[in-house]
């Protein structure tokens with residue numbers, strides 16, 4: 001016999017969990033979270049034994065709900081992220097990072113672009129006669145921040161993303177957890193504590209939603225509900241893994257297929273006997289490469305506890321996103337680790353004989369079932385050039401007939417690709433559902 005629920009939340013990442021917490025906090029208890037994989041957390045995913053983050057790692061901004069949970073409610077100490085981009089190119093010796101802000105400001109203030117047909121960021125750089133030596137710098141920056149590349153990132157989308165980010169009041173510092181704390185160990189239990197075990201179903205992939213009548217049927221009527229909060233990643237929608245009856249509107253289909261991309265993203269984790277970098281870079285955590293490395297756009301010196309460093313080694317994490325991640329897939333894991341290790345040797349003046357390398361691992365998010373990518377970015381396609389829909393994230397997130405509500409990083413306009421942005425969309429979707437119940 002079918003179960004009836006007031007609300008079904010599809011996806012157990014931070015957006016879905018925050019939606020569930022909001023329902024619980026507002027005395028709505030007849031809901032269930034349906035999660036396709038065997039764990040909660042989605043792209044918040046840690047190897048807690050080693051104290052490392054395989055997915056999200058940084059807390060972006062001091063005024064966010066994530067900051068509030070970690071700092072004000074869980075009393076966790078965060079470490080400010082000293083970024084190499086704050087240093088002059090001479091000091092860091094790695095790239096042309098200081099001019100980046102000027103280029104991005106030019107993009108934000110480009111009024112003509114708002115009325116032009118959409119183009120790729122590369123085409124915009126050429127149109128605005130930005131010297132070619134800066135193109136790679138912009139490319140590696142958007143690779144890490146937006147998981148895309150200048151050849152496909154929509155210039156209009158990039159402009160809208162930057163303006164929204166600029167106008168948001170979440171603070172702009174970046175922080176990470178110290179010692180053996182991990183995001184998954186802290187945030188997921190915090191979100192789950194107001195949810196009952198029977199309100200969560202793991203290993204349950206939704207493959208059909210029939211919203212023809214007021215009683216919405218999930219997976220052929222296995223579960224019946226009044227409202228849905230859908231928090232799946234873009235890839236689930238792009239690959240048509242959920243059949244909608246009636247079909248999604250032509251605008252939603254256009255946005256899903258032509259306006260967004262969810263590229264690959266890879267973290268490369270290298271372990272060393274000693275943290276040799278501390279002498280060379282005493283006040284720096286993150287290094288933005290900003291040059292033409294085909295694989296890595298950014299790397300950082302991860303924080304683990306003394307005990308973990310002793311047992312597993314000190315950690316450097318490399319970030320390889322979008323076309324760089326695709327290049328890594330062609331290379332294969334061993335060569336990827338080797339390439340990154342040699343990069344560190346070159347920067348720190350070491351060799352394979354004296355770098356104290358112990359081993360490493362690679363997490364490629366394209367290979368993670370039910371997620372299949374890093375995060376969604378606004379894409380330029382032939383169709384989107386003809387028909388660019390302004391603020392596509394907002395357009396895509398419009399609810400369907402007060403029955404299906406959307407949440408998750410894809411749908412966040414001011415802070416896409418972040419934990420706090422995803423949580424906020426989950427909270428807002430739940431509040432709308434409650435208001436309309």
Ligand SMILES: Cc1cc2nc3c(=O)[nH]c(=O)nc-3n(C[C@H](O)[C@H](O)[C@H](O)COP(=O)(O)OP(=O)(O)OC[C@H]3O[C@@H](n4cnc5c(N)ncnc54)[C@H](O)[C@@H]3O)c2cc1C
Pocket residue numbers: 010011012013014015016034035036037040041042043044054055056057058059060204205206207231232233236241242265266267365369370371373374375407408409410416417418419420422
């Ligand atoms: C490598 C990497 C680094 C990142 N770094 C940072 C960072 O430093 N700071 C930061 O703030 N953010 C970062 N992010 C982004 C952040 O992790 C995401 O924005 C956020 O976790 C997304 O949460 P979500 O709930 O929207 O989606 P997800 O976490 O993807 O959750 C969606 C869930 O839906 C499930 N699902 C999919 N299909 C179905 C189906 N058919 N039926 C049921 N369930 C389904 C999935 O299994 C998944 O659990 C990073 C992400 C990656 C990949």
